[in-house]
Amino acid sequence: MNTQQLALMKKDIRSITSNKRVLTVMLMVPLALTIVLPSVLVFCITLVPESTADFQKLLEMLPVSAEEQNQEQLLLGLVLNKIIPAFFLMIPVMASSVMSAGSFVGEKEKHTLETLLYSPLSLKQLFQAKIMAGFTVGMLVSILSFAAMMLVLEIELFFLTGSVLVPEMSWLVVLLLVAPAISLVAIAVTVRGSAKAQTMEEAQQCAVFLIFPILALVISQFTGILLVNSWILLGLGIVLAVLAAALMKGAEGKFTYERLLK
Amino acid sequence: MKAVETEGLSKIYTGGNKAVDNISFCLEQGEVFGFLGPNGAGKTTTIKLLNGMLAPSGGSCRVFDIDPAQNPEKLHQMSGVITEHAQMYDHLSGMDNLIFYGTLFGRNKADCEKRATALLERLDLADAKQRKLSAYSTGMRQRLSLARAMMHSPKILFLDEPTSGLDPESAQNVNTLIQELASDGTTIFLCTHQLRYAQEICTTYGLMNQGNLFATGNIEKLRSMVSDKVKVRVKASCIPEDMECEKIGEHTYDISVNSEEEIPLLVRRIVGAGGDLYQVSAEQLSLEEIYFSLIDKNHAETECGNL
Ligand SMILES: Nc1ncnc2c1ncn2[C@@H]1O[C@H](COP(=O)(O)OP(=O)(O)O)[C@@H](O)[C@H]1O
Ligand SMILES: [Mg+2]
Numbered sequence A: 001m002n003t004q005q006l007a008l009m010k011k012d013i014r015s016i017t018s019n020k021r022v023l024t025v026m027l028m029v030p031l032a033l034t035i036v037l038p039s040v041l042v043f044c045i046t047l048v049p050e051s052t053a054d055f056q057k058l059l060e061m062l063p064v065s066a067e068e069q070n071q072e073q074l075l076l077g078l079v080l081n082k083i084i085p086a087f088f089l090m091i092p093v094m095a096s097s098v099m100s101a102g103s104f105v106g107e108k109e110k111h112t113l114e115t116l117l118y119s120p121l122s123l124k125q126l127f128q129a130k131i132m133a134g135f136t137v138g139m140l141v142s143i144l145s146f147a148a149m150m151l152v153l154e155i156e157l158f159f160l161t162g163s164v165l166v167p168e169m170s171w172l173v174v175l176l177l178v179a180p181a182i183s184l185v186a187i188a189v190t191v192r193g194s195a196k197a198q199t200m201e202e203a204q205q206c207a208v209f210l211i212f213p214i215l216a217l218v219i220s221q222f223t224g225i226l227l228v229n230s231w232i233l234l235g236l237g238i239v240l241a242v243l244a245a246a247l248m249k250g251a252e253g254k255f256t257y258e259r260l261l262k
Numbered sequence B: 001m002k003a004v005e006t007e008g009l010s011k012i013y014t015g016g017n018k019a020v021d022n023i024s025f026c027l028e029q030g031e032v033f034g035f036l037g038p039n040g041a042g043k044t045t046t047i048k049l050l051n052g053m054l055a056p057s058g059g060s061c062r063v064f065d066i067d068p069a070q071n072p073e074k075l076h077q078m079s080g081v082i083t084e085h086a087q088m089y090d091h092l093s094g095m096d097n098l099i100f101y102g103t104l105f106g107r108n109k110a111d112c113e114k115r116a117t118a119l120l121e122r123l124d125l126a127d128a129k130q131r132k133l134s135a136y137s138t139g140m141r142q143r144l145s146l147a148r149a150m151m152h153s154p155k156i157l158f159l160d161e162p163t164s165g166l167d168p169e170s171a172q173n174v175n176t177l178i179q180e181l182a183s184d185g186t187t188i189f190l191c192t193h194q195l196r197y198a199q200e201i202c203t204t205y206g207l208m209n210q211g212n213l214f215a216t217g218n219i220e221k222l223r224s225m226v227s228d229k230v231k232v233r234v235k236a237s238c239i240p241e242d243m244e245c246e247k248i249g250e251h252t253y254d255i256s257v258n259s260e261e262e263i264p265l266l267v268r269r270i271v272g273a274g275g276d277l278y279q280v281s282a283e284q285l286s287l288e289e290i291y292f293s294l295i296d297k298n299h300a301e302t303e304c305g306n307l
Helices: A003-018 A020-047 A049-061 A071-088 A090-109 A113-117 A123-161 A169-196 A200-208 A211-223 A230-253 B043-050 B072-076 B094-104 B109-122 B138-150 B168-183 B195-201 B219-226 B262-272 B287-306
Strands: B004-013 B017-027 B032-036 B058-063 B079-082 B156-160 B187-191 B204-209 B212-217 B230-236 B252-257 B277-283
Touching (some): A003 A090, A003 A123, A020 A090, A071 A090, A071 A123, A071 A169, A071 A211, A090 A113, A090 A169, A090 A200, A090 A211, A123 A230, B017 B058, B032 B043, B032 B195, B043 B058, B043 B156, B094 B109, B094 B138, B109 B138, B138 B156, B156 B168, B168 B195, B187 B195, B195 B287, B212 B287, B219 B287, B252 B262
Parallel strands (some): B079 B156, B156 B187
Antiparallel strands (some): B004 B017, B230 B252, B230 B277
16 A cells, blocks of 8 residues: 555545445444344343243254353353454455445546546556545444444343343454455445446445355254354355455456446 | 558458558657548548557557557557547546556556646646546546546647537637647647638548548648649739639629639739729638548549448
């Protein structure tokens, strides 16, 4: 990254605040997934004891026997360490893809792309700067969401149960590997889509398909088919990282001045 | 080193549209080149070819000895381009836009700010510099585009219709600025429809029609392509009876001579014949007249060719 690329990146990141739609997605999705949803689950478990019955099947699958620990604590741990991480992955996907759709197709729509192309930055450098902008925003939003979630959740837990819950190692894998990797996949997919797309919506739609595997992951957590742990997440992260690298490589070749200006 | 050099340059768009057809021309440094032609003639396409935005379908071009298709980044460092679709950011102010584009060209922020301030002042945008672009009129945007293209002090400016949408006063202002730039040695490649302004500022011309560059040269050369006669308008009490002329008004006559050198002879003849002379003016064909007659000629020729 040279200073010119940094200038472009900064401009892209700052422009979030000028686009209402982008800003709304950036705020609403994390709010729903890291504040509202966990809070609802926590309140259900702690205040409506019967609801634990719904999770009985899940509890049975856990390696620890139910008697060893308080069932409520077990369930809360399950929610925090298995269910929420799966939901959480939507945040980097949404944030990065909305950001890159805006910074690639948005520029095309507003006829500012051509001006950028006349700059002394090569296509590859422009491409890198825009990817970095999407990635930075994706990660920033993810990490801030996580911090906000932990703060709110621990306060709620403390008042409702009198103790706090320490997140498992798997969160570290999510934040440091899976989220960055899936964010890059989302960017690569959006960027590839944006080569053809004429509007921001079209470009974003490509990344919507990434939501389906995440939903599958979420459902598998609820039904207990495949409970995530650090190892599974590590594997998933590596697969995603490889996929991201392959997609990026493919997308880069697609860009020529002529194709971009169409 | 030539500023621009093309050799059989052609561009066929996907779909078979031959937008630029085998054009060759040379441009010296410091020239103001008026690239003229009706809509769809291929002017914008040529600018894009010369800046590496399009790959030529045939032939070659070099700008300051750089092949735009091979080395666009290097060329962009020394060229400034204004086209209809090279817009700036609506959510930023005029000043912030200029600073952003300045930094893209590797200038530091303080330099950019200084240069932007001077350019905004020069283009009558000083009052609007903190206003967001969304509140700019078309004319203000055009002028800001010119400032943007000049932020990195390019050696060559490609201006695609820089005065379209400007009121006469702003257009005049922009033209003066272009002339100043040219006198500082900047080469200007100017596409325009406003022939009267073009005649004021251009040193050479290229006339395009349907992808063909059918005439190049300075105005004298173009004029000689239309007609090698000079029309002299004379106001005199009387003229010799055997003098071939066209009577325009009571004492006004148009007389056709072969060159300017013949004008003194003409004057002597009238005076010698006892006529009182009140006014003598050589009526040169304007660029506009030359343009239309050459375009007509070209149309006729291409139609003959098509038959
Ligand atoms: N991207 C494109 N794809 C196909 N045809 C194009 C494209 N851009 C321009 N053309 C065609 O090429 C011709 C020349 O266009 P252009 O260079 O824009 O002319 P001018 O700038 O002189 O008005 C026109 O017939 C136009 O329709
Ligand atoms: Mg044009």
